[in-house]
Amino acid sequence: MDASAALLDDARALLADADQxxxxxRAIEPYLIDISLRENPVGSGIGHxxxxxxxxxxxxxxxxxxxxxxxxxxYPMPDELEVDDDFMLWLRDHGDDMRGCFAFTDIGTVRGDGxxxxxxxxxxxxxxxxxxTLHExxxxxxxMAGLYDFDTLLRDLRASIGWLHANITGDNGGAPRILINIVDGCDALTNRLERSCALLEMLAGQDIEGVSIEDDRGTYLPFQVGACVAIARRCLPQPKKLVVxxxxxxxxxxxxxIEALLRGADGVWGGIPKQAAIIGHASLGELIANLVRIGNPHMAAYQVERLLPLATSLQELDSGQPVPDDVPVLGRNAYRLTLDFFRQQGSRPMDLPPERIGGRYGYRICPVVSDRPVIAGRLAEVTGRPAASFPDEVLDSMIRLMRRDLRAGLRLAYDMPAELLELHRRALAFFPSPMQAPSCETP
Structure with a gap:
């Protein structure tokens, strides 16, 4: 076998690994816990x-x-009720169906007398x-500093699980679903491996739904999170759930x-919008969109065609302001084309056209790259006229003018309606037969 044939064989093997x-x-049916009612307002300036x-x-x-x-x-101020308390009390008092519902709890204590x-x-x-419950x-x-040592944690955690089973009525009158959430899971697994494995092995024998691991500051690289999940999966065999x-x-x-799912995680908990406790999180909205992107059939269980407007409305409620433009997948600029080359198409692998998740393409003028389709599309948005009504020669003149302005040291925001219409008016001046300049209809 010559060198080029060997290279091709290696390349095919690498692609085969990616395909696997x-x-x-595509095959995974992820175990999702939506926490939009808590995670998103935690990072909000106004709350719920x-x-x-x-x-x-x-x-x-x-x-x-x-x-x-x-x-x-x-936990730290239980006597001062929150809206979360009022919400759960309202659901209880109004007989709302709480099947599938969870709340965060922390562990209790075994007293000196046992x-x-x-x-x-x-x-x-x-x-x-x-x-x-997600039991933290x-x-x-x-x-652990100031809370408990490891032996005390093991003792109190076993007792807490037992109390929950004895005192909490689960879905449909059965046992409660308990997931033990290790808030500092990545820290513990990477720095206190023996302790972490001992805890997970103990939990493998407990009557719980599973375990959750957090990267609570978002500082671990994907392969590190994947390694933590792989370790936890070995300690916590199926059918116990492992979520991140x-x-x-x-x-x-x-x-x-994505790495966590590939390394053995069953699912994820998070809010649908991006907003979270710090500067965002791996949201369920993004995960669902990405699983739709690769053709996961289990996403048909969700109203995916409503994903983008739902995520937008929830985040705007949480923050009292628009979703930041440049948030991937869910932000306004995620589907505002600057160059038609970037258009995602349903016929192309790994593309996710905005219509699949309830959006549509928009256009954003960037003078260095924007081409005819983008300029025509933005003119259509601003004027209400069909994009096809703007002649190619006029669009080309607009491109030329933007280049000349930059070379002359002018930095103009052509995406703004007034600047765009002025650019269009200047382009029309190049043509002997007058063309009607449009008016601005939309911002």
């Missing part, structure tokens, strides 16, 4: 009222979410009749979630 990973992602939460919950259910996190039962004292959050879970612990040195939650601290979040 795509097939794995009870009325907001009551409007959001039916939207999540209509979209297709079956596991919905209602809120956090505050009796068990449930935490205030556990008492609230019981009182509010929420059937399932810390496992790193820093996280990843913040956007360093910009790796969606890649980390």
């Amino acid at each position: 990973k795509l097939a794995q992602l 009222t009870l009325a907001d939460k009551l409007r959001i919950l039916p939207q999540l259910r209509a979209f297709g979410m079956r596991n919905i996190h209602l809120g956090s039962l505050d 009796s068990f004292a449930p935490s205030p959050s556990m008492r609230k879970l019981q009182a509010y009749k929420v059937p399932n 612990i810390y496992l790193s040195d820093e996280g 939650h990843v913040h956007a601290g360093a910009g790796y979040e969606n890649a980390s979630v």
